[in-house]
Amino acid sequence: MNYATSLPWTLESLDFSRIDIQRVRQNEELFFLLCSASFVESGSDLYTHNLVDHFAGDQELQTWLSQHWEHEELQHGRALAGYVKAVWPEFDWERGFQAFWDEYGAMCTNEQLETSRGLELAARCVVETGTASLYRALNDITDEPVLKQLTHHIKSDEVRHFKHFYQHFRLYREREGFGRYKVFRAILRRVNEIKAEDGDIALRHVFNQCYPDQKDDDTAFRRVAERAHALLRRNIPAEMTVKMLLRPLDLPPRLQKAVEKPLAKIAEKLFLN
Template sequence: MSYAASLPWTLDSIDFSRIDIRRVRHDEDLFFLLCSASFVESGSDLYTQNLVDHFAGDQELQTWLSQHWEHEELQHGRALAAYVKAVWPEFDWERGFASFWAEYGAVCTAEQLEPSRGLELAARCVVETGTACLYRALNDITDEPVLKQLTGHIKSDEVRHYKHFYQHFRLYREREGFGRYKVFRAILRRVNEIKSEDGDIALRHVFNQCYPQLRGNEQEFRRVTGRAQGLLRRNIPAAMTVKMLLKPLDLPGRWQDALEKPLAKLAERLFLH
């Protein structure tokens, strides 16, 4: 059986001709969120290779990363790019992505990974939390049927990816013997990296492509992208985000209750690029 046949869904199952363009065409905030997400997802092959190298010798995890995770992440990128091109055909997606890739490819390096394999898996849980909750929020925001279908598929994929990374995290936690404090620090580091790099780079290259006359105008960049971030922030699934972020800490119930509010603030930072 081919790998494509084993995918939970395929690009061919999305009928982009059915997009109700009138419902989304006017929404620049949604455009910025979808296009920046399509850029990051389309760079999955680079950070997959970084992870495959990082887990040298762990054949089971390497195989899953290269034969499953990478294919699904790249499919997310292709699907989101196809949606953007269908609704906003005047946007030169290939040119924008090439510009994004030139910068992102230089900073997406193995040096960003945690030295400990187990802590890197905890950090991966943070990334998957961010993506799962991003697509859940986008799914809640839109009433356009094709985008609703697409973001539902991607959200389900990301939740499943989270579970897979979490299962391997538990195995490495037993092998490496690190405690909650180190896990918590790894979570904080990855939240800050997401905030400062991936999303900001992607949004900046979407902005530069849309407003070349404003390139380098930080005030206008923050004004335009701030609206999009505000839309996302208002639709964050807080309970889902906090639950997923806390899970690797394996906290007693009373500790988890005490941390829910401050962690909700931390969760917001996943979306404040």
């Protein structure tokens, strides 16, 4: 099968030669966010293999993961890496990614997944919520046309991925019979993992590559990371984030409406340190 023909968009549709470099070149916070995202997305083949193993016997989900989700996620990584290389050619992306993957790849094991398949799908909804919110925020942050196009494509992909995981979550919820409390615990665990691992590790390796003389200076790293986090906090789509996070809990409409606004006020804390 030619997977490129089934992709919603292709790398070739992005014309990196049309990037208005001066609109983004001096924005270090944006560079850190884009580069760290490119690192995480570029490891999607390992995430996929772990999930395919976890859902052994579920041919429909395995096929979607390996023949669609993986290829779309890897395209995100290639597109983001290509953009970073075009705007910041002095940054050694391959070296930075290898250092990141040596650390992070070793942590991506099946043991990290929820033992319940249904609860793992709830956790996947959390991850897709985080990425959809990230790229929506990046899209709002930038006025550079090519990056605007790229982040719109990725955000749309992540929302669609969320819907697919959510559909399968509902099937497994019926099969496994777990309640809201277990779903809530699974959501909370994955939110905490995202905060503690993914973004922080990726940002740190971007920092190490940019500032090798400050590699062990945690204060200097935190200062740079906080500026990047602050940029996201100012642009995080809080309402969208909360609605997506609450979806697997399947709350009664009145309760859902009652908790959305209070949670929206603290939505940035769910994914940002």
